[in-house]
Each structure stands twice: as C-alpha cells, then as structure tokens.
Amino acid sequence: MESFLQQLINGISLGSIYALVALGYTMVYGVLRLINFAHGDVYMLGAYFGYYLSRLVQGRTPSHLLDAAVVMILSMIGCALIGVIMERFAYRPVRRASRLTLLIIAIGVSLLIENASQLIFGANPRFFPQLIPETHIHMGNLMLTNQQVIVLVTALALMILLNLFIYRSRTGKAMRAVSYNLDAAKLMGIDTDRIISLTFALGSALAAAGGILVSINIPGIDPLMGVMTGLKAFVAAVLGGIGNIFGAVLGGLILGLAEVMVAGYGSSTYRDAIAFLILIAILLFKPSGLLGKGQVEKV
Amino acid sequence: MKRLLWIAGTIGALLLLQWGATALLLDGPIRQGPYYYQIIILAGINIVLAVSLNLTNGIAGQFSIGHAGFFAVGAYMAASVSYYGGPAIRGAVSFLPLVGQDTVVLILALAAAALATALAGLLVGIPSLRLRGDYLAIVTLGFGEIIRVLILNIDAVGGARGFSGIPKLSNFFWVYLLVAAVIATVWNLVRSSYGRAFQAIRENEIAAQAMGVDVTRHKVLAFVISSMFAGMAGCLFGHYTMYLHTNSFTFVKSFEIIIMIAIGGLGSIEGAVLGAVLLTVLPEAFRGFEGYRMIVYSLAVILIMIYRPQGILGQVSVIKRVRAHFITKKAAREAATKAASSAAKMPVKAEGA
Numbered sequence: 001m002e003s004f005l006q007q008l009i010n011g012i013s014l015g016s017i018y019a020l021v022a023l024g025y026t027m028v029y030g031v032l033r034l035i036n037f038a039h040g041d042v043y044m045l046g047a048y049f050g051y052y053l054s055r056l057v058q059g060r061t062p063s064h065l066l067d068a069a070v071v072m073i074l075s076m077i078g079c080a081l082i083g084v085i086m087e088r089f090a091y092r093p094v095r096r097a098s099r100l101t102l103l104i105i106a107i108g109v110s111l112l113i114e115n116a117s118q119l120i121f122g123a124n125p126r127f128f129p130q131l132i133p134e135t136h137i138h139m140g141n142l143m144l145t146n147q148q149v150i151v152l153v154t155a156l157a158l159m160i161l162l163n164l165f166i167y168r169s170r171t172g173k174a175m176r177a178v179s180y181n182l183d184a185a186k187l188m189g190i191d192t193d194r195i196i197s198l199t200f201a202l203g204s205a206l207a208a209a210g211g212i213l214v215s216i217n218i219p220g221i222d223p224l225m226g227v228m229t230g231l232k233a234f235v236a237a238v239l240g241g242i243g244n245i246f247g248a249v250l251g252g253l254i255l256g257l258a259e260v261m262v263a264g265y266g267s268s269t270y271r272d273a274i275a276f277l278i279l280i281a282i283l284l285f286k287p288s289g290l291l292g293k294g295q296v297e298k299v
Numbered sequence: 300m301k302r303l304l305w306i307a308g309t310i311g312a313l314l315l316l317q318w319g320a321t322a323l324l325l326d327g328p329i330r331q332g333p334y335y336y337q338i339i340i341l342a343g344i345n346i347v348l349a350v351s352l353n354l355t356n357g358i359a360g361q362f363s364i365g366h367a368g369f370f371a372v373g374a375y376m377a378a379s380v381s382y383y384g385g386p387a388i389r390g391a392v393s394f395l396p397l398v399g400q401d402t403v404v405l406i407l408a409l410a411a412a413a414l415a416t417a418l419a420g421l422l423v424g425i426p427s428l429r430l431r432g433d434y435l436a437i438v439t440l441g442f443g444e445i446i447r448v449l450i451l452n453i454d455a456v457g458g459a460r461g462f463s464g465i466p467k468l469s470n471f472f473w474v475y476l477l478v479a480a481v482i483a484t485v486w487n488l489v490r491s492s493y494g495r496a497f498q499a500i501r502e503n504e505i506a507a508q509a510m511g512v513d514v515t516r517h518k519v520l521a522f523v524i525s526s527m528f529a530g531m532a533g534c535l536f537g538h539y540t541m542y543l544h545t546n547s548f549t550f551v552k553s554f555e556i557i558i559m560i561a562i563g564g565l566g567s568i569e570g571a572v573l574g575a576v577l578l579t580v581l582p583e584a585f586r587g588f589e590g591y592r593m594i595v596y597s598l599a600v601i602l603i604m605i606y607r608p609q610g611i612l613g614q615v616s617v618i619k620r621v622r623a624h625f626i627t628k629k630a631a632r633e634a635a636t637k638a639a640s641s642a643a644k645m646p647v648k649a650e651g652a
Binding site: 033035090093094097098099100101103104105107108109111112115116118119231234235238267269270272273275276277279280283284287 | 356362426429430432433434436437438440441442444445448449451452459550554557558561565591593594596597598600601604605608
C-alpha cells in the first residue's frame with residue numbers, strides 16, 4: 001500500500017510535467033491544427049537556458065526559492081521568444097499549405113533545434129545545478145522531497161494561471177475564437193497573426209517551465225531529452241482530447257501515473273511502450289480523446 | 300514474353316554490375332572501394348524504403364511515420380530465420396554449392412520477412428480505416444515505437460545487446476534486384492486501376508467512395524505492399540551489416556525516410572529515388588563537417604517545404620517526360636517524311652496537308 005501511494009506521488013509529479021508540455025501541444029493544435037513536433041525541443045531548450053542562467057543567478061538573490069523563480073521566469077521568456085521566432089519563420093509562410101507540408105516542416109524544425117543544440121551545447125549530458133537543496137518530508141512511511149512539492153505546486157499554479165488567462169481575459173477569448181474558427185475570427189477583427197504568435201509564446205513558456213521543473217527533480221540534461229518527453233506529452237494531449245486545455249492536464253496525469261505504475265510493477269523496459277499503447281487504444285475507441293468533442297466531417 | 304526478357308535482362312545486368320563492383324571496389328585498386336561499396340548498398344536500401352513509403356504517403360495519401368518499424372520487423376524476422384534456421388536449411392540443400400545454399404537461405408529469409416511485415420502492415424492498416432491525417436500519422440509512429448520496444452525485450456534476438464552473428468548474405472546484386480522489383484511494382488501499380496484508386500483516395504476520400512472505390516480495401520492494400528517491401532529491405536540490411544540493434548529503427552529513421560520523399564517529391568517514384576540517393580550520399584560527402592551537416596540538412600528540408608512544397612521533382616515524372624520528348628520527336632519525323640513522300644506523289648494536293 002505504501003509503495004503504491006509512493007508510486008502515486010511519483011506518477012502525479014511526472015504527470016504534471018507531461019501536462020505542462022501537453023498544454024503547449026494542445027494550444028498550438030487548437031489554433032493551427034498543427035502537431036508541433038519541435039515542442040519537445042523547446043522543453044529541452046528551457047532546461048538548457050535554465051542551466052546557463054542558474055550559473056549566473058545562483059547565490060545572487062536572497063533565497064534559493066527566489067533563485068529558482070528568477071531562473072525559471074527568464075528561461076520561460078527565452079523560450080517564448082524561440083517559439084515566436086519558430087512560428088514566424090517556419091510555420092507562418094506555409095500556413096495555407098497542406099497539413100502534410102506543415103508536419104514535415106515541424107519535423108525539420110525539430111531536427112534543426114536538436115542538431116544545433118548538440119553543436120552549441122555539446123552532445124554529452126550536463127548536470128543541472130541544484131537550485132534548491134533537497135530536503136525530505138516524511139508523512140508516515142511516505143517520503144516526499146521538497147523538490148517534488150515545488151514541482152507540483154508550480155505546475156498547478158501555472159495551469160491555473162493559464163486557465164484564468166484563456167477563460168477570463170479578452171486576449172484569451174480571442175485565442176478561443178481563433179481556435180474555433182480562424183477565418184471567422186479574422187472577420188471579427190481579431191489580429192490572428194498576433195494571437196497565433198502569442199499561442200506559440202505561451203506554449204513554449206510552459207514547455208520551458210516543464211523543462212526546468214524536470215531538471216530540478218532529475219538533474220541530467222542532454223540535447224535529445226525533449227524527444228521522448230515531447231512525444232509522450234503529445235500522447236497526453238491526444239488522450240485528453242487535443243485542443244482541450246483540461247484534457248491536456250488530465251491526459252498528462254493519466255500518462256504519468258500509467259508510466260510510473262508500469263515501471264514500478266511491470267518491467268521498466270516497457271515504460272516507453274505504454275504511452276503509445278494508450279494512445280492507440282484511445283484513438284481506436286474514442287479518437288476525439290477523453291474530453292474532446294466528436295467532430296462531424298463535413299463534405 | 301517481353302516482360303520475361305526484361306526480368307532476365309535486369310538480372311543479367313545486375314550480375315554483371317555485381318561482378319564489376321566486386322572487382323573494382325572490393326578487391327580492386329580503389330583505396331576506399333569498400334566504403335563506396337557500402338554507400339551504394341545503403342543507398343539501395345534507402346531507395347527501397349523511400350519508394351515503398353511513397354506508395355502509402357505520396358500515392359495513397361495515408362501519412363505513415365512508422366516505416367522504420369516495418370523495416371525492423373523484416374530485419375529481425377529474416378535475421379532470426381537465417382541465424383536459427385540457417386544450418387537446417389543448408390543441410391536440406393547440401394547438394395548445392397555454397398553459393399546456392401546461401402541463395403536458398405536468403406530467399407527463405409526474404410520470404411519470411413515479407414510475410415511477417417505484410418502481416419504487420421495489415422495490423423497497422425486496420426486502424427488506418429478509422430483515422431486520417433495527423434491521427435493516422437501519430438498511430439503509425441506509436442506502432443513503430445511499440446515494435447521497437449517489443450523487439451528490445453525479446454532475448455532470442457539479442458534484446459538490448461543487439462543481434463549479432465547474422466551471416467553476410469546480401470550484396471549489391473540482391474539489394475538492387477529489390478530496388479528494381481520495388482520500382483517496377485510501384486510503377487505498374489500506379490498505372491493500374493489500383494493506382495488510380497489510390498490516387499482517388501488521396502485526392503478526396505469521400506468522392507472516391509462515391510465513385511465506387513473500395514476505400515478500406517485499397518488503404519489496407521497500400522499499407523501491406525509498402526510494409527512488405529520495407530521488411531524485405533530490412534532483411535537485406537541485416538544480412539549486409541551482420542548486426543542489428545533497435546537503435547537503427549527509431550522514429551528518427553522513419554523521419555529520415557519521410558524527408559527523403561518530401562525532398563524528392565511526394566508521389567513521384569523518381570523523386571523518392573533521388574531523395575534517397577541524396578540523403579545517403581550527401582551526409583557521407585560532408586562527413587568532414589560532422590556537426591554542421593545535420594543542421595544544413597534540416598534547414599534544407601524546411602526551406603524546400605516552404606519554397607517548393609512539391610519537392611525537387613514534384614509530380615513530374617522524368618521518365619515520362621523523356622519518353623514523351625522522344626515520342627513527339629519521332630512522331631514529328633514520321634509526319635515529316637510522310638508529308639514529304641505524299642507531297643512527292645501528289646504535288647497538287649500538298650498545300651492542303
């Protein structure tokens with residue numbers, strides 16, 4: 001029982017990271033109907049920005065928590081810029097092209113970021129500096145680290161903020177309009193280009209946050225760390241119903257739990273397969289995802 | 300009869316080329332011969348992969364990004380046939396010379412690979428009935444990864460250690476025989492009623508259905524044929540490198556094949572061949588710029604897709620063009636001689652012609 005609860009905590013902690021990255025996928029898919037394969041690489045860039053920033057920032061502010069917050073916010077801004085640049089130069093020129101073209105470009109952008117990072121950062125894994133010293137919190141026989149708590153709280157806070165932004169602000173409303181129907185939104189006077197840029201910026205910032213939170217927990221970072229996480233986060237987004245914000249969070253949590261349980265009770269080598277098995281099952285039985293609305297195809 | 304002659308001619312030419320390549324590159328005076336030979340082999344395998352993937356992605360319009368999975372199934376299936384069953388097969392045909400025994404083993408391995416991957420293709424083809432576009436792409440990606448993880452967990456084929464000790468049975472001849480086979484198959488398929496049905500599905504599934512095309516059957520057929528060739532390519536790959544590891548079959552390999560057909564031109568056979576050759580040879584040619592070549596290569600993909608989304612060749616068929624060029628020239632010449640002769644016979648009516 002205790003080991004189950006322990007796994008549950010680990011699963012939720014992993015799942016909240018997937019959820020953060022999945023949010024970016026789902027938002028971009030919502031507005032552009034594009035699977036942004038490079039999103040996982042933005043998450044990796046977030047971790048690397050964090051790595052360099054923490055060497056600058058660490059010890060300059062009064063507390064460890066403030067250190068981490070400054071690193072995280074700066075890295076989120078950096079990745080938001082990357083996201084906007086990516087959209088402007090790779091996706092905007094082909095927005096009207098076929099979805100296959102978009103998909104291939106997304107694959108190209110992903111390869112570009114991965115290879116450029118290997119060249120710039122080096123291909124070897126780096127050790128992410130410990131921004132917050134680890135302490136253990138005991139609850140009965142359960143053991144939590146303060147880092148796990150921070151990851152959970154931050155992820156939750158970011159998701160609530162995003163939710164407030166999308167459902168309570170004017171810009172959020174515009175974003176929902178664009179996602180509902182791009183052309184109609186344009187006719188209503190919404191600057192769709194700006195909204196799409198903003199979507200990329202927000203999604204990339206969340207991915208960066210995910211990257212840093214992961215590195216706080218598991219300090220090894222390398223230029224290809226975003227590949228698998230990116231794919232799994234995408235699975236999470238589809239699982240919850242792509243284009244649906246709550247769906248992404250739910251999908252992320254389910255995926256994180258499933259993965260930790262399989263690794264804990266089954267074989268850890270099957271860990272990577274479980275995500276895809278879930279994906280195929282969900283697509284075969286309910287292609288719109290858990291919370292997605294079924295769409296009627298119009299001729 | 301004409302077809303038989305073609306096949307015999309191809310086999311003869313390939314045998315000659317094989318002999319030439321061995322004499323020149325492997326045992327010959329060229330210092331880096333074996334290296335060039337290997338590039339030629341790998342280019343051939345990539346051509347098979349690209350042309351076969353083009354059948355589903357370019358011609359039938361069912362976007363699959365799990366081709367490496369089929370490649371892996373074929374490679375591992377064939378390797379286990381020749382590794383575990385090889386001695387028994389050789390025993391059964393011990394009356395043949397060594398080359399003959401090799402051939403029998405390789406053909407059986409190829410058949411096993413084709414069968415196993417055709418089955419796998421059927422398995423993936425079935426979900427493709429329900430899904431389209433991005434979702435299908437992701438499901439095929441998932442299948443590819445699941446296949447890889449499963450293989451990684453089978454100890455009989457080496458698991459994470461990799462599968463070593465595979466006999467070296469494939470060579471230039473076999474690889475390019477398969478290249479010829481895949482090109483001939485896809486070429487003829489595209490020009491048959493099946494090919495027209497594939498293209499109809501690609502252009503508009505609902506319209507195709509309304510015109511009486513059995514969408515389900517054709518989609519599955521495209522998948523099965525395409526995966527079968529990928530599996531046979533896997534067989535020849537494994538029997539050339541003599542070692543297999545699941546790391547060669549990740550989705551990165553699938554992406555690579557997609558990029559080949561995207562650069563060459565989706566839906567064009569010549570484009571797929573060109574893309575495969577370019578993407579095999581160029582990285583080797585720029586090996587000196589190790590770090591930069593992958594960057595240039597991904598940039599090239601992005602730029603080509605932005606500025607020439609139909610690929611370098613696009614839907615244009617080079618062979619058709621060349622043929623049309625000669626045919627019109629010939630027709631013009633014939634018309635000219637005809638006109639001249641008729642003019643000579645009937646000078647009065649010549650103005651009217």
